Structures are given as C-alpha cells and as structure tokens.
Amino acid sequence: MTMKAVKSREEEAIERPASISVLIAxxxxxxxxxxxMVLLEERDFxxxxxxxxxxxxxxxxxxxxxxxxxxxxSMPDMQGLKSVKSVVEAVGEGSVVIFxxxxxxxxxxxxLSMGAKGFISKAQAFKSFPNTxxxxxxxxxxxxxxxxxxxxxxxxxxxxIDGRERLILRSAAAGKTNKEIAIELETTEVAIKMKMRAICxxxxxxxxxxxxxxxxxxxxx
Numbered sequence: 001m002t003m004k005a006v007k008s009r010e011e012e013a014i015e016r017p018a019s020i021s022v023l024i025a026x027x028x029x030x031x032x033x034x035x036x037m038v039l040l041e042e043r044d045f046x047x048x049x050x051x052x053x054x055x056x057x058x059x060x061x062x063x064x065x066x067x068x069x070x071x072x073x074s075m076p077d078m079q080g081l082k083s084v085k086s087v088v089e090a091v092g093e094g095s096v097v098i099f100x101x102x103x104x105x106x107x108x109x110x111x112l113s114m115g116a117k118g119f120i121s122k123a124q125a126f127k128s129f130p131n132t133x134x135x136x137x138x139x140x141x142x143x144x145x146x147x148x149x150x151x152x153x154x155x156x157x158x159x160x161i162d163g164r165e166r167l168i169l170r171s172a173a174a175g176k177t178n179k180e181i182a183i184e185l186e187t188t189e190v191a192i193k194m195k196m197r198a199i200c201x202x203x204x205x206x207x208x209x210x211x212x213x214x215x216x217x218x219x220x221x
Contacts (some may be wrong), residue, residue: 069091
C-alpha cells in the first residue's frame with residue numbers, strides 16, 4: 001500500500017465523525033420521522049424509530065446498543081416510572097432521555113433519580129436536537145434551564161441542613177421509606193415525615209426525591 005493511500009484513509013477517518021446511534025421511541029409517527037430526518041441530515045447519526053414500549057425493549061435486546069434513547073412516556077404499553085426504569089436498565093451503557101410534551105416536574109426528577117439522563121421537550125426546536133443529543137451521548141445530563149434554575153435555588157438552603165437531616169436525606173436517597181428511616185433512627189414515622197417536610201422547605205424541593213437530587217448535586221450526600 002502506498003503512502004498516498006494510507007494518507008487518504010487517515011484523512012477520510014478524520015473527516016468522517018464517529019456515529020451516534022439514536023433510538024426514537026415515540027408513537028407519534030410524524031414527530032418521530034421529522035426528528036429522524038433532522039438527525040440524518042447530520043453525518044454523525046444512525047437512527048431507528050420504535051412506536052411502542054414493547055418494540056423499544058425488543059430493539060434494545062436485539063441491537064448492538066444505542067448511545068441515546070429518546071423515550072416518549074405516553075407510548076402504548078408504557079407504565080410510568082416502572083417502564084422508564086426498565087428501559088434505563090435495558091440500554092446498558094447508553095443514555096435514556098425523557099421525550100415528552102406533558103411530563104410534570106416531579107416525574108422528570110424521579111426519572112433522573114432512576115438513571116435517566118434528562119428531559120427533552122417536544123416543544124424544543126428540532127434544529128437544536130443534534131447538539132442536544134451529542135451532549136447526552138457524551139455522558140452529560142440535559143434538563144431545560146427552568147428546571148436547572150429551580151434546582152440551583154435549592155443550594156441556598158443547604159447550609160441549614162443539620163447532621164440528622166442529612167442522615168434522613170441519605171436514607172431517602174437510598175430508597176428507604178419513612179417507616180424504615182424511623183426504625184433506623186429510633187424515632188416515629190410522624191417525626192420523620194415532619195423532618196422531611198422541613199428538609200424540602202429548606203432546599204426548596206417539591207418532594208423527597210427532588211430533595212435527594214438537590215443534596216447529591218450540591219455535595220450534601
């Protein structure tokens with residue numbers, strides 16, 4: 001092989017970006033196909049579309065792995081957070097991002113606590129999808145700036161969290177119930193419930209899951 005041929009192949013490899021494999025799991029065919037077209041206009045995306053939860057799991061089991069799964073939470077057969085968790089587990093080293101126009105904030109934060117890497121609104125401009133998905137494929141989390149700001153607001157109250165509240169937060173983040181935490185700390189379930197309300201108020205959190213997320217992000221845990 002000549003040196004010219006070797007150089008040509010090296011230059012071709014440099015010019016051709018690594019492929020990012022994306023699975024769009026959405027039963028709204030027009031939306032899914034439109035996003036697919038936008039991504040395929042870029043040179044670094046491979047795209048597959050599934051229209052149901054069952055087909056999504058099948059694609060994840062049969063495929064060679066996907067870098068990003070865009071998961072619509074209102075597809076046929078979807079069962080809320082239970083299905084989100086199943087997809088997160090099935091995707092392996094890839095990233096799952098919630099893709100919806102109706103998901104509420106509590107659902108998003110709970111999905112993030114289960115391993116989802118973010119939330120993309122269907123109202124987001126399609127032309128911005130390639131860059132957003134590249135960020136997620138690189139291992140970054142992505143949430144709308146409004147959600148990020150609300151989480152950042154919780155940082156202001158972290159200094160007011162005492163040692164016992166931190167123990168409660170750590171147990172809550174581990175998935176323990178108020179009853180289990182009460183037994184662990186030798187107190188009553190009502191006392192833990194009151195403490196949890198105080199913690200959420202200090203962190204400006206909407207619920208215990210959101211409080212645990214803020215605690216992790218701000219270094220409390």
